[in-house]
Amino acid sequence: MKISFLFLAIVTASDAFVAPTNICKASLKPIESTVSTRIFSSENDQENFPIPEVPTDGSKSFNPLPAATVALCLLSSTAASAAGPDWGVFEGKTLSLLHPVMMVGMLTLSASTALLGFEWRRQRTIGDDISALKKQLPKLDGASSVSEALKACQSSEEIDSSQLARLKSALPIESEMKELQTERKTLAAKGPRDKHYGQGAILAFTGTVFAIEGPLNTYARAGKLFPGPHLYAGAGLVCLWALALLMVPQMQKGNDTARTVHIGANISGIGLFVWQLTSGIPILLKVWEKTSWP
Structure with missing residues (x-):
């Protein structure tokens, strides 16, 4: 024709x-x-x-x-x-609703990844707290623990009252040290470091994919984009994810500034994510009203 x-x-x-x-x-x-x-x-x-x-x-x-x-x-x-072309299922309700569902899922994954990150940080720094407590202990005279040194002091023929008082005051410190050691073993068994890295990589990849999928789906349905808080928040969120990943090599070298930037970018990203979901609710209602299955 x-x-x-x-x-x-x-x-x-x-x-x-x-x-x-x-x-x-x-x-x-x-x-x-x-x-x-x-x-x-x-x-x-x-x-x-x-x-x-x-x-x-x-x-x-x-x-x-x-x-x-x-x-x-x-x-x-x-x-x-x-x-214009007929995009079929790409402009239908199924794929249009996939975007908000994935956003809620990724927000949950973001919170989980953040908790794993703090657990790994705790596991990494808890050794410093244990070392600080060890410095507060009195001399144990060859004993392996404060409790053992206290028993030896009490059973001796000549009791050193000052040493006995120091050992008794050190008992709470020893108890606290044991709690920290148990906590470190529990955290090590969970493996938060590897889980944090794995979930962070999945989050960055999936988030980038759906940050692109969202505008493409909107264009397939409406033939144009609608600049606004939701779109800007999504773009800013991807930039924060990229910044957090950029800091990882320096963090592995022990750079504390990189760790601070990494944590700040991720916390800011979660806040931006919450705002993005809030600004996306009116869009979701319009999609539900104006699209049809599938």
Whole structure:
């Protein structure tokens, strides 16, 4: 259909601007018949838009019929292009609702990843707390614990009252040290370091994918994007994820500044994520109202 329109447009356009002197009305009858069939759908249309008579005296003149045919072909082509492609399921309710569902899931994953990060930080720094408590202990005279040293002091023939008092005051410190050691073993068994890294990588990948999928889905449904808080928050969130990942190599080298930036970027990202979900609720309601299954 498009090829026939194009051919007809080329033929009639050449006839519109260069009319041979030997042209006759009879030779234009087939073209008039074809154009009338394509342009007018009823006799009423032909009465409202009559085809002008072609001069038979051999004189040159501008024939408006071919020009009208060219304009009709161009308008038909433009209208067909403006309709846009049919995206099918991509502009339906199924994939449109997949985006908000994934956003809620990724917010939950973000909170879980943050908790794992703090657990790994606790496991890594708890040794410093244990070392600080050890410095507060008195001399144990070869005993393995404060309790053992206290028993040895009490069973000796000559009791050193000052040493005995120091050992008794050190009992709470020893108890606290044992609690910290137990906590460190529990954290080590959970493996928060590897889990934190794995979930963070999944979050960065999935979040980037759906940050792109969201605008594409909107464009498939509406044919345009709607700049606003939701779109800006999503773009800023991806940038914060990238910043957090950028700090990882320096963190592995013991850079405390990189750790601070990493933690700050992730906490800010969670706050931005909550704002994005809030700003996306009106969009979700419109999608639910204006889209159909699937």
